[in-house]
Amino acid sequence: MPPTPERITAVDTHDIRFPTSRELDGSDAMNPDPDYSAAYVVLRTDAPDGLEGHGFAFTIGRGNDVQVAAIHALRHHVVGRPVQEVCADPGSLFRDLVGDSQLRWLGPEKGVMHMAIGAVVNAVWDLAARRAGKPLWRLLAEADPAWLVDQMDFRYLTDALTPEEALDLLRRGRRGARQRTARLLEHGYPAYTTSPGWLGYDDDKLTRLAVRAVADGFRQIKLKVGADLDDDIRRCRVARAAIGPGIRMAVDANQRWDTAEAIRWTTALAAFDPYWIEEPTSPDDVLAHAAIRAAVAPVKVATGEHVHNRVVFKQMLQAGALDVLQIDAARVGGVNENLAILLLAAKYGVPVCPHAGGVGLCELVQHLSMFDYVAVSGTTEDRVIEYVDHLHEHFLAPVVIRGGHYTAPTTPGFSAAMRPESIARYTYPGGTFWAAETDPLQPRKGQTA
Amino acid sequence: MPPTPERITAVDTHDIRFPTSRELDGSDAMNPDPDYSAAYVVLRTDAPDGLEGHGFAFTIGRGNDVQVAAIHALRHHVVGRPVQEVCADPGSLFRDLVGDSQLRWLGPEKGVMHMAIGAVVNAVWDLAARRAGKPLWRLLAEADPAWLVDQMDFRYLTDALTPEEALDLLRRGRRGARQRTARLLEHGYPAYTTSPGWLGYDDDKLTRLAVRAVADGFRQIKLKVGADLDDDIRRCRVARAAIGPGIRMAVDANQRWDTAEAIRWTTALAAFDPYWIEEPTSPDDVLAHAAIRAAVAPVKVATGEHVHNRVVFKQMLQAGALDVLQIDAARVGGVNENLAILLLAAKYGVPVCPHAGGVGLCELVQHLSMFDYVAVSGTTEDRVIEYVDHLHEHFLAPVVIRGGHYTAPTTPGFSAAMRPESIARYTYPGGTFWAAETDPLQPRKGQTA
Numbered sequence: 001m002p003p004t005p006e007r008i009t010a011v012d013t014h015d016i017r018f019p020t021s022r023e024l025d026g027s028d029a030m031n032p033d034p035d036y037s038a039a040y041v042v043l044r045t046d047a048p049d050g051l052e053g054h055g056f057a058f059t060i061g062r063g064n065d066v067q068v069a070a071i072h073a074l075r076h077h078v079v080g081r082p083v084q085e086v087c088a089d090p091g092s093l094f095r096d097l098v099g100d101s102q103l104r105w106l107g108p109e110k111g112v113m114h115m116a117i118g119a120v121v122n123a124v125w126d127l128a129a130r131r132a133g134k135p136l137w138r139l140l141a142e143a144d145p146a147w148l149v150d151q152m153d154f155r156y157l158t159d160a161l162t163p164e165e166a167l168d169l170l171r172r173g174r175r176g177a178r179q180r181t182a183r184l185l186e187h188g189y190p191a192y193t194t195s196p197g198w199l200g201y202d203d204d205k206l207t208r209l210a211v212r213a214v215a216d217g218f219r220q221i222k223l224k225v226g227a228d229l230d231d232d233i234r235r236c237r238v239a240r241a242a243i244g245p246g247i248r249m250a251v252d253a254n255q256r257w258d259t260a261e262a263i264r265w266t267t268a269l270a271a272f273d274p275y276w277i278e279e280p281t282s283p284d285d286v287l288a289h290a291a292i293r294a295a296v297a298p299v300k301v302a303t304g305e306h307v308h309n310r311v312v313f314k315q316m317l318q319a320g321a322l323d324v325l326q327i328d329a330a331r332v333g334g335v336n337e338n339l340a341i342l343l344l345a346a347k348y349g350v351p352v353c354p355h356a357g358g359v360g361l362c363e364l365v366q367h368l369s370m371f372d373y374v375a376v377s378g379t380t381e382d383r384v385i386e387y388v389d390h391l392h393e394h395f396l397a398p399v400v401i402r403g404g405h406y407t408a409p410t411t412p413g414f415s416a417a418m419r420p421e422s423i424a425r426y427t428y429p430g431g432t433f434w435a436a437e438t439d440p441l442q443p444r445k446g447q448t449a
Numbered sequence: 450m451p452p453t454p455e456r457i458t459a460v461d462t463h464d465i466r467f468p469t470s471r472e473l474d475g476s477d478a479m480n481p482d483p484d485y486s487a488a489y490v491v492l493r494t495d496a497p498d499g500l501e502g503h504g505f506a507f508t509i510g511r512g513n514d515v516q517v518a519a520i521h522a523l524r525h526h527v528v529g530r531p532v533q534e535v536c537a538d539p540g541s542l543f544r545d546l547v548g549d550s551q552l553r554w555l556g557p558e559k560g561v562m563h564m565a566i567g568a569v570v571n572a573v574w575d576l577a578a579r580r581a582g583k584p585l586w587r588l589l590a591e592a593d594p595a596w597l598v599d600q601m602d603f604r605y606l607t608d609a610l611t612p613e614e615a616l617d618l619l620r621r622g623r624r625g626a627r628q629r630t631a632r633l634l635e636h637g638y639p640a641y642t643t644s645p646g647w648l649g650y651d652d653d654k655l656t657r658l659a660v661r662a663v664a665d666g667f668r669q670i671k672l673k674v675g676a677d678l679d680d681d682i683r684r685c686r687v688a689r690a691a692i693g694p695g696i697r698m699a700v701d702a703n704q705r706w707d708t709a710e711a712i713r714w715t716t717a718l719a720a721f722d723p724y725w726i727e728e729p730t731s732p733d734d735v736l737a738h739a740a741i742r743a744a745v746a747p748v749k750v751a752t753g754e755h756v757h758n759r760v761v762f763k764q765m766l767q768a769g770a771l772d773v774l775q776i777d778a779a780r781v782g783g784v785n786e787n788l789a790i791l792l793l794a795a796k797y798g799v800p801v802c803p804h805a806g807g808v809g810l811c812e813l814v815q816h817l818s819m820f821d822y823v824a825v826s827g828t829t830e831d832r833v834i835e836y837v838d839h840l841h842e843h844f845l846a847p848v849v850i851r852g853g854h855y856t857a858p859t860t861p862g863f864s865a866a867m868r869p870e871s872i873a874r875y876t877y878p879g880g881t882f883w884a885a886e887t888d889p890l891q892p893r894k895g896q897t898a
Contacts, residue, residue, distance in 0.1 A: 061551035102510035111560015156731040159708040259608040
């Protein structure tokens with residue numbers, strides 16, 4: 001009798017919420033008071049190594065319970081699967097999750113259900129990388145190109161990228177990979193910081209944080225805009241004065257505008273030499289992004305943190321709608337879908353500058369950019385990963401920023417695991433932090449009537 | 450002291466599932482075994498009239514609990530609001546729901562959270578129409594155009610449709626409205642039927658149902674395609690032989706194909722004169738629909754049942770990506786968003802042929818098409834509402850089909866209310882039907898490992 005294979009035995013979920021709205025950290029034109037949260041998932045197995053896989057969807061407060069319920073709805077696809085098989089081929093689980101014909105109706109491939117798939121899939125990759133004893137970026141960068149192609153879902157992509165083209169890009173990406181790995185381990189990957197630019201900060205705080213960002217080695221900062229044009233003009237002037245002409249300054253409207261207003265507003269800020277305008281309008285609006293891009297050049301157009309799947313990214317590239325593609329590690333269907341998006345960007349020659357911040361998004365997405373550098377694009381030119389200095393203390397292997405660069409992780413896994421004491425404290429509503437509050441996350445007065 | 454206004458006192462939710470997978474009703478190339486379900490919502494008030502507002506999101510089984518959780522997450526926006534105020538201006542509630550900055554992160558305006566908004570908003574319109582003593586189509590058709598414009602959210606639409614243009618379209622739509630109302634009440638609104646064409650049916654059943662459809666007065670039927678080309682060629686031949694050359698036959702691929710395959714497959718079926726190809730590819734893929742449409746003409750391209758909001762419909766119209774726009778009453782953010790979509794279609798001169806079927810989708814969407822006929826487009830030419838003869842017996846005011854036409858509803862409300870005994874029987878998992886089952890909706894063996 002063959003030995004019983006080790007299996008995934010549990011998909012644990014946690015509703016974790018941090019009270020960030022009290023500090024106006026993370027405030028922007030569309031999100032005035034986010035409570036950064038994670039619908040957190042832990043895969044447990046009966047393997048004697050005791051290793052777990054951790055992943056999460058990021059939300060900003062209310063609805064984190066809905067996100068947890070969505071992850072819960074995927075459990076029957078995961079529990080009981082052989083660990084070795086799943087880790088050797090996460091793409092097979094990805095296809096089963098995306099292809100669940102009944103759950104698919106709730107998307108398809110978008111919103112709450114798709115983010116839940118991303119959380120579970122990322123947890124599998126965390127487990128796979130831990131079992132391999134490698135940080136995820138390295139597992140990916142050292143993987144066989146044909147296996148990587150098998151990890152991707154080309155459905156709805158073949159008019160822009162075929163499996164053969166992806167394989168070719170990955171094979172070409174192998175040239176010089178060893179040298180780039182060494183360079184990455186030595187120098188890290190360039191970051192930019194959004195910490196100075198939240199809408200809720202006053203000019204003094206903006207100046208202080210912008211000056212500090214440059215002193216810390218960042219070559220790009222980002223400002224939130226879009227609530228009030230006069231304010232934005234003043235804040236851009238203040239920020240540009242603080243950083244000088246040689247540092248890049250991106251601005252981010254968080255989907256605030258229609259096309260005409262996006263063009264008018266961006267043009268009004270052009271005097272301060274913004275590097276890119278981010279999320280000028282709806283993340284669904286490929287044609288509007290293309291129109292805005294044509295009108296505001298040389299200011300670049302960036303988007304992606306709310307682009308819900310590879311099909312919309314594909315169209316953004318086909319339509320010439322963006323100059324900078326911003327993947328997010330926890331919005332689409334996990335690593336598998338982001339692999340396809342990185343390859344699409346490579347095919348179209350568009351640099352990838354990931355969205356990060358939130359809860360643990362920096363921890364995750366650094367792995368994808370580092371893989372991209374080592375094994376796909378082969379360059380960090382005009383490429384930066386967003387960095388926000390929030391909530392890293394809750395992670396077991398937090399990002400390490402040195403001289404404006406992400407240090408390459410060496411801990412095995414996807415850097416997704418939170419500290420057990422943070423989970424216990426910030427579990428909503430029963431954790432020790434929230435249990436001590438009265439009516440903790442009730443909406444502000446006047447919001448409902 | 451002024452009298453205390455009457456308020457909404459409760460948002461009750463029900464997880465209702467029908468075991469439709471056992472009959473292969475509803476089977477298509479992407480959905481082999483749907484269990485038609487409703488995440489059902491009832492608004493209760495403390496008004497002495499005792500009237501309730503009913504609404505629902507339609508799902509196909511697993512995940513209906515996630516959809517219920519999403520509706521639950523909206524309750525704080527609704528409970529406590531004055532009934533009169535909400536019914537006089539559902540658009541205000543719609544904007545609060547869509548604008549909840551924390552919940553918005555879970556979309557924005559797509560997937561589970563947006564369908565939940567649609568369920569709640571539709572329940573408000575049901576309540577408003579019942580209080581007005583009118584069927585919803587009539588309430589809308591008799592409403593002041595300026596008030597209707599206020600009900601719409603023009604965010605992200607103004608590059609295609611401004612409030613001024615919408616007002617102009619609605620004012621022009623008033624001309625002859627009285628005569629069209631009379632004609633509608635006499636003749637009804639044309640329907641087409643999908644009942645013959647489910648993938649799971651054999652040729653004899655297909656023939657029998659197709660012949661019966663024509664005898665019943667339908668001038669269009671629809672066949673599901675996309676699983677196997679040889680089968681589809683045979684089934685189209687069988688269906689065309691059954692209905693003769695004078696009846697329209699649409700085909701529906703339920704998102705099965707990439708662009709090249711959609712063109713190849715549709716071309717292979719062209720000999721049987723299909724009227725439209727529906728959902729040839731991803732509902733997110735505006736550019737692919739445009740490419741397919743250009744290649745398969747004169748076969749028309751139809752889509753919309755999975756188009757998640759007005760922004761994607763707008764682009765479909767801007768890009769010339771469809772010949773037939775298929776609204777769904779329970780996918781987008783309810784009546785308010787569908788008003789905007791109807792006006793967009795009118796602006797671009799594209800006929801609207803709603804998706805229906807499922808649970809109660811026929812009951813709801815007939816009101817929108819009838820409003821469109823009386824007060825917007827002014828015509829039923831090339832316009833048909835889908836009809837499927839499933840599950841109508843569970844509704845208190847089910848659709849009435851006569852001679853291939855939907856009879857105009859006269860019962861006040863949005864026809865959304867289910868029979869209390871159906872709710873009690875099919876509530877999952879505790880209703881009398883499911884409680885008698887063992888492991889009712891567990892996935893099929895082999896699906897998870």
